[in-house]
Amino acid sequence: MRVVPVLVAMIALLAGCTATPARTSAAPPSSAAPASRVVAYFADWGVYGRDFQVRDVDTSGAAGRLTHLVYAFGQVTDGTCATGDAWAAAQKPYAAEDSVDGVADVPTQVLRGTFGQLRKLKARHPNLRILWSFGGWTGSRGYTEAARDPGRFARSCATLLKDPRWAGLFDGIDIDWEYPNACGLECDRSGPLALGALLGALRSELGQDAVITAAVPGDIGKLTATDYAGAARAATWLSAMTYDYFGTGDTPGPTAPHSPLTAYPGIPRETATADAAVRELLALGVPRDKVLLGVGFYGRGWRGVSTAAPGGRASGAAAGSYDKGVEDYEVLRKSCPPTGTAGGTAYAFCRDQWWSYDTPETIRTKMAYARSNGLGGAFAWELSGDTPDAQLVRAMADGLSG
Template sequence: MTKVRWHLAALCGVVTALVLGLIAVAPASGATGVTATFSKSSDWGSGYEGKYTITNGGTSAISSWTVEFELPAGNTVGSVWDGAKTTNGNRVTVKSTWNGNVAPGASASFGFNATYSGNSGNPVYCRIDGGTCDGTGVTPTTTTPPPTTTTTNNPGPGGKINLGYFAQWTVYARNYHVKNIHTSGSAAKLTHINYAFGNVSNGQCVMGDRDADIDKFYDAGASVDGVADSWDAGALRGNFNQLRKLKKMYPHIKVLYSFGGWTWSGGFGQAAQNPGAFAESCQKLVEDPRWADVFDGIDIDWEYPNACGLTCDASGFGSFKVLSEALRDRFGSSYLVTAAITADGSNNGKIDKADYGGAAASLNWYNVMTYDYFGGFSPQGPTAPHSPLTSYPGIPADGFNSDAAIQKLKSKGVPASKLLLGIGFYGRGWTGVTQSAPGGSATGPAPGDQGEAGIADYKTLKTRCPATGTVGGTAYAKCGNEWWSYDTPATIGGKMGYTKTQGLGGAFFWELSGDTSNGELITAMSNGLK
């Protein structure tokens, strides 16, 4: 990281894409003129990403839709976005959520990941609101009786999100580049990358670091694909071009442009005063024709709405919901719109300060920053793990653990499938510690290796200060007079088990450069989410 702390509470194997054209399937519509069309965007040999586009070709608006389809034997739907899924065997029913209102001539859509053994096939049966997908309103014929639909909250095997942050400044002193995502083997295990950060200034989305983002030259040896950047006028360089090349090599990866973070969250309050103008500025930047193909979504990292982070915000309980709605309206239903949010599960804590339940209807998922609960920013201690999964006797603060945050968000109406558990690829530590067990006193933060005292990468700590115990579902280490806490492959395995048990949408981590050169931690996440 840089000298500033950016975050404080902060699918397969190598794939071969098979990009297909729009594949029409027997349409589904009880309302004459309303159609549902199936398409695949990629197929990696053991799964694919599918999409249904609902188009209102009628003369009257519709306020909701339900698409029902059936996959061939050996095909299974995993995660679904922009719709609510229920399943019974190979029959899948998806109902509209926030995107049910479709005006005449307009379209809405939902997407899904599917896995298969043997051959991949298109849906063999489809209907919308009880009628065929071709808009005639006729009830479709089927060789199997319509099943009684059973609700499931589990996104399904192989359908979990595994998202990692790429921090733009790692290309400088840390010497970590987009190519490292490939050479470490991490790209094959990621589903999404959040590119951090864009700034929020004067109520608008603006570029964070032009040199790193679009100007930095990569020669053939440093480039993802072994081809040097062009110096031609108007040619795209920097991280954006490297991400473009990475996506060509790994077409299953989706990239989101993340705005804000610990240092740049101060502008969100002003943005919330005119959310429409803010959303317009973000869309123009993210979808700039020079790099529109790089990004599949936008992520908002506001630390924290109607609460205090680096600065204090007083925009009100509803500001985050309004901002999220504006972004969804501007980017549309086919674009990913997500948010990184607080994991403060205490009574009257940060989760209680904003309408996270209401905003969830406009967002694909939340990256719940279940880390940085405790650390050397409290110089005298007591020592405690910065990313506890659960509470434990003697924990310094009630509600400061991952499970408390997840349960509180669920209680506010956020679907479990829209929650991603956060993992830190770093540790936090103290010096002047004599007690091996958690709860000891300290004299200050331990020497760090990221330009900030009290914080160090996993790749450093695994040999500098190996783990000596576990507490609250995560690891800690005592070496000399230093005390550190961090996640290991073993504790990540336990956290991924929790993710599946709770029916969460998956997990994410901050950030890629903290892992080992062969991706130990992301491998543990990927294996644990299967």
């Protein structure tokens, strides 16, 4: 998933890769009914500077539209599952005005923090299933060791889920390994069967009722490095990270939308689209209803641009609230409204800045694509970028329901 400072450099590297033959048309329609899973990640660091709390998931209306919420991230330490930010997860006290149920935490409380708030959210929305994701862009290093003993890894995850402080909160586990048998922040050589072995061990350990998922690359070159069809057999679904195809790591351009659904005239790499990733996963043998389409609740942008259409040159990354070249949808919809669309996503040219991001309208287009192709639903990275009334989550849910 997006943990941005290092990712910009990786996108630049990917942009220089040799393109494989293009698959530019939409994937063939399927008569299979989609499962309509509406999934979104909640990032643990959002409770700090962003001040995005679990209460916001409730008051925005997102909790009532989501089928699954994924908490990110736990760590993979010494090949085992471990808590990430322990303070944010289980210790941070919440005042009444910040709490899901309006009741303040007290010092003698066994469980506080985000987990305490998630328990309250689940009580209010009993049909919402909650997963714990491990890894992420900066946290995937430990998976190489975990892959050496999948059984040990799975047992450690089960033990962590059963911790008395939050036992019963989580309905399963999400593996965010970037990337098995390929290069992310570091290069991994665990072999093409490693991801499937970890998912299989988790399934054996946690049982058939557990939700066990994995985030998988949106880049078709990386998809060939692992047996994703084999991995899918033990997984409830695979979440295709169909975003971050282009970005300000490509400075000085050309400008290009970071999450195109399909190719468009002039796209720098014709296979850098969500449709190409979906086609590849299906061609590899992953069942349609086990593929989730990824949506970013943020945009990527350049400065020093003089051309409104995609393909212009730039002088550098546009300023963002937290990272260069990255901004939340909630900010961009006001500061730089859309001026056009390309490849099924929006772009915006304002002053000398050029941004690309999804809007409620383009998300509905993407959900129609997921529906018509019999996919299992869609997921979003991540909730803090949405509006206070959850416009993007609502567009996902409404779009998937038809």
